[in-house]
Amino acid sequence: EFFTMLKDCDRNELDLTGVNYCVFGLGNKTYEHYNAIGQLVDKKIEELGAKRIYELGLATTMPILRKISTTGKRACGRRPLGVSAEAQDIKYRQYQLVNHEPGSVPPEKLYKGEISRLGSLQRQRPPFDAKNPYMAAVTENRELHTGGDRSCLHLELDIGDSRIRYESGDHVAVYPVNRSELVDKLGELLQCDLDQPFSLNNVDDDSTKKHPFPCPTTYRIAFLHYLDITANPKTNLLNELSDYTDNEEHKQMLKKMGSNTEEGKALYHDWIISARRHIVAVLEDLDSVKPPPDHLCELLPRLQARYYSIASSPKLHPKSVHVCAAVVRYTTSTNRLVLGVATGEFADKPAQLPVYVRRSQFRLPYKHQTPVIMVGPGTGFAPFRGFLQEREWAKDQGKPVGKTILYTGCRNRDIDYIYSQELEAWKDKGVITNLQVAFSRDQGEKVYVQHLMRRDENSREIWEVLELGGHFYVTWPRDVMAALEEIVEKHGGKSRQEAQDYIKKLSNKGRYSADATH
Numbered sequence: 001e002f003f004t005m006l007k008d009c010d011r012n013e014l015d016l017t018g019v020n021y022c023v024f025g026l027g028n029k030t031y032e033h034y035n036a037i038g039q040l041v042d043k044k045i046e047e048l049g050a051k052r053i054y055e056l057g058l059a060t061t062m063p064i065l066r067k068i069s070t071t072g073k074r075a076c077g078r079r080p081l082g083v084s085a086e087a088q089d090i091k092y093r094q095y096q097l098v099n100h101e102p103g104s105v106p107p108e109k110l111y112k113g114e115i116s117r118l119g120s121l122q123r124q125r126p127p128f129d130a131k132n133p134y135m136a137a138v139t140e141n142r143e144l145h146t147g148g149d150r151s152c153l154h155l156e157l158d159i160g161d162s163r164i165r166y167e168s169g170d171h172v173a174v175y176p177v178n179r180s181e182l183v184d185k186l187g188e189l190l191q192c193d194l195d196q197p198f199s200l201n202n203v204d205d206d207s208t209k210k211h212p213f214p215c216p217t218t219y220r221i222a223f224l225h226y227l228d229i230t231a232n233p234k235t236n237l238l239n240e241l242s243d244y245t246d247n248e249e250h251k252q253m254l255k256k257m258g259s260n261t262e263e264g265k266a267l268y269h270d271w272i273i274s275a276r277r278h279i280v281a282v283l284e285d286l287d288s289v290k291p292p293p294d295h296l297c298e299l300l301p302r303l304q305a306r307y308y309s310i311a312s313s314p315k316l317h318p319k320s321v322h323v324c325a326a327v328v329r330y331t332t333s334t335n336r337l338v339l340g341v342a343t344g345e346f347a348d349k350p351a352q353l354p355v356y357v358r359r360s361q362f363r364l365p366y367k368h369q370t371p372v373i374m375v376g377p378g379t380g381f382a383p384f385r386g387f388l389q390e391r392e393w394a395k396d397q398g399k400p401v402g403k404t405i406l407y408t409g410c411r412n413r414d415i416d417y418i419y420s421q422e423l424e425a426w427k428d429k430g431v432i433t434n435l436q437v438a439f440s441r442d443q444g445e446k447v448y449v450q451h452l453m454r455r456d457e458n459s460r461e462i463w464e465v466l467e468l469g470g471h472f473y474v475t476w477p478r479d480v481m482a483a484l485e486e487i488v489e490k491h492g493g494k495s496r497q498e499a500q501d502y503i504k505k506l507s508n509k510g511r512y513s514a515d516a517t518h
């Protein structure tokens with residue numbers, strides 16, 4: 001109503017001379033009309049004669065509270081409004097805590113990790129999607145490396161009864177669970193009863209988001225299933241934590257890291273990012289800081305599903321999806337073990353995982369005769385395993401299948417050459433017509449996939465396949481693009497710009513695809 005009124009009036013109807021104003025627009029950057037109203041209002045009020053005392057402030061949803069308070073403070077501090085700039089930062093809680101008396105909520109009414117419908121993980125009902133994941137049994141979980149101290153796992157997830165369909169090239173999403181030792185540690189640091197049932201209710205009744213995560217639940221469930229407790233804490237969280245300590249040194253440190261100063265950013269970078277401290281490490285190392293658990297629950301980001309390229313073809317495996325995942329596992333400079341939330345869980349051999357399938361654009365050509373070039377070292381090979389199963393299936397059906405060229409790579413032939421037996425068998429059978437594997441550390445100098453692509457015979461073949469209408473797929477790394485440009489330049493007799501345009505055209509026609517999920 002305000003905007004409609006403003007939009008249609010001119011200075012004769014509404015003269016704002018003498019009015020001081022500033023506009024703050026809050027929007028969502030993913031929306032195509034991002035902050036359009038804020039911009040229009042800012043312009044219109046000026047046209048009506050008012051004086052802008054502070055530049056238009058625009059923000060996207062996440063950092064809203066700090067932006068509001070700083071814009072507000074700066075604007076108020078200007079003489080025209082004559083308000084003190086020393087006003088307290090606005091501390092604002094979006095959610096109100098309701099503690100439920102033990103026993104007042106029957107166990108079946110408490111959320112236990114469901115994304116949406118209560119009881120959906122126990123009583124499974126299709127269709128399955130991001131809000132209603134399928135509990136897939138893990139029917140296979142084996143190590144792919146044959147030595148060394150790194151680990152890469154092959155998992156098979158049974159989707160037999162789910163009615164979930166997929167195509168090779170699609171992604172499977174897995175909802176991970178945080179490690180229970182880490183959750184216990186967090187409970188201890190917060191001095192909180194992890195089994196206390198509670199709800200966080202939005203103070204804004206009109207909001208469509210009633211709770212930050214499904215409620216009522218317990219702190220244990222929230223920290224295990226709903227909140228990301230292993231990411232690097234964001235600066236606004238550190239800022240808020242500074243309220244919950246009397247230790248001046250800790251308080252100043254948190255405030256500094258939460259500030260926008262050069263010194264603050266450098267400290268944040270060293271102490272949080274480089275040292276890879278998560279919230280539990282922060283509370284451990286700044287042990288005077290004791291935030292109320294419900295406030296922490298409001299501030300922590302939601303635990304997100306992890307996506308993996310599906311490493312199988314439904315033609316061969318209609319009832320299972322295969323995943324190939326490198327286990328994230330390393331020790332930080334403060335001697336803490338970091339384990340990937342999902343891959344660390346895979347290494348613990350879970351019996352079941354909540355999953356759903358996400359469609360992708362990464363697709364084999366419609367015709368089996370169309371030649372393909374695939375480039376992806378390491379786990380970047382995953383979606384190509386699905387593609388190769390599909391080409392093998394077509395070949396077994398007696399269909400003519402075009403050239404199938406694979407560039408992959410690993411460090412050492414004897415240690416991390418994953419799926420080597422399958423690859424060699426596909427090569428022997430003619431499913432892979434040119435198998436190029438870069439073993440980066442088996443000789444003095446590094447050899448990568450892009451080096452193999454540049455070799456005379458290979459580069460000629462790549463150019464010919466592209467000219468014959470072939471499709472090019474790459475999952476990693478970026479340097480492959482440069483090698484491809486060089487090849488097009490050299491064999492096509494083109495300038496670098498023309499080579500880039502050539503690849504752009506391939507991409508527009510769906511003949512060049514890149515997928516970074518693996």
Ligand code: 2AM
Nearest residue numbers: 377378409410411440441448449477479
């Ligand atoms: P490296 O670890 O010896 O550097 C799978 O991870 C393979 O990809 C490894 O052999 C790895 O080699 C290689 N790799 C790492 N960085 C790469 C890059 N920028 N381009 C191509 N291959 C790379």
